[in-house]
Amino acid sequence: MELRSLKAFVTAAKRLNFSEAAKEMCVTQSTFSQTIKQLEEELGTVLFYRTSHKVSLTKAGEELLPFAVTTIDSADNCSRRMNDLRELKCGSLNIGVTHSFNMVMHETLKDYMKLYPDIFLNIVYKPMTELINRMMNHELDFVLSFRPKDNYPLIESHLLFEDVLSVIVRRDSPLAKHGKVSLADLVDYPAVLPAKGLQARNVLDRILSETNTQLNVRAEMDEVTPLLRLVRNTGLYTVLSSSATEDVDDLVAIPINHDGCHMEGCVQTLKGVYKNMASKEFIRILCETSLVKKRITDWLR
Template structure:
């Protein structure tokens, strides 16, 4: 059983098909198909049911997938630990950061990190928190910034807490309020980020607790575009206060959102029990140095 066949199989499952898996691991679709067939032949049973362009797991496939994810993650930890034992000078930091908040919280730290550790190669993955947790789980990255809470499979180090604010057009009837609740916005259209952004989950979960069924006018992955849509009066947007203040707009008013459980609580996370390289530990120390007590 080879690592390459396990990796191909895991990516087919995660991406939902062979063509997308091939793009993810920079291979061809035929090579990925051959690797999965080789794994099925070795195990002696079918692992995937192929329906059109989609592939779903068989019962045996579910067992193999769970084990394969752990094997691949342990391999990455093993290689990192061996590199440290060899005293290699050219380490690698594999870091995952989300689009929301990273330019403020983490971008200023890169120059400091590079100055202190000039031989460390930084490999950056940029996705929403949900996707970052997926690739962290399988060992493709060492650390990720994600919103709390996270599952028990991860350990974490707090970075920052921020309240959320609602972004309303300045002439909106509720824009003069000092604070607002989701119940007061129940009849208003919302502007949300694309699926996979943990900020959406905060808003949707808070709406459920408040008995509000949000009407979504638009979705985007771009903060500036969301702000412009709010300024145009298309709907109500939500951002952490710190980020909203940096994206101030003359046609937008920020109103504090006071519903329980709507705090933006970001942390650096890593797999529980995983080996952390010197490069990863150095990044954690730097974020603790600059963001402890924020």
């Protein structure tokens, strides 16, 4: 049984369309169909029901699918190990990053690209849920985000640093004099918030619901950099992790006084998947940034 046959089978099982699966594998549809037919003949069973309008898995196909995926993952892990022997002289690294992690990326990217100029970096900024789903589809090597509140059985979260949900204001704001603020302290002030779906907003919405509090929201934005710029220019406040102002002099982060505001910055990886050397080196450099270098956990040593 050839690996390419299993890859063709898994692609067809995912697409349930031979034409689209053939395009994904960059072969003609006739070649793709012949590959599936040869696999069925080798196994002595039909793997797909085929009609002029629909393709679906047979019972045998459903049984084969998880074993085929495991076999392909094992082969990919073997290939990654061999690529590591090339001393990071080629290859690519696909990283998912939530906007809250933007504060540690600039320094990390600069140092990594200087050390490994031949590694192509593909950096994807999206909400955490979308990034996790893309990683589970093997589109990303790892994700940098705060620990998800929902349960993902296939994901491992490795702690980098601890953080707290905070109010971000200009230093001349009346709120800046507080050591901590309650939600009740905020209701009379206008806010610009991160958009729904972003992690800081998810945490905020949860505690607003728990306390039955309604804020005076004037605007929402789905990126941190222009959000902070608007806070500077208008005097509005926003709510983000305190680390969002780590390298900012004119803004201050005031922790929100609520038990549900604790946040943990993590590296999210797939369970059981080999962590290649390019990933390990990126994470090592990330941990040398001022924000996280004192909080390296045992899994990185």
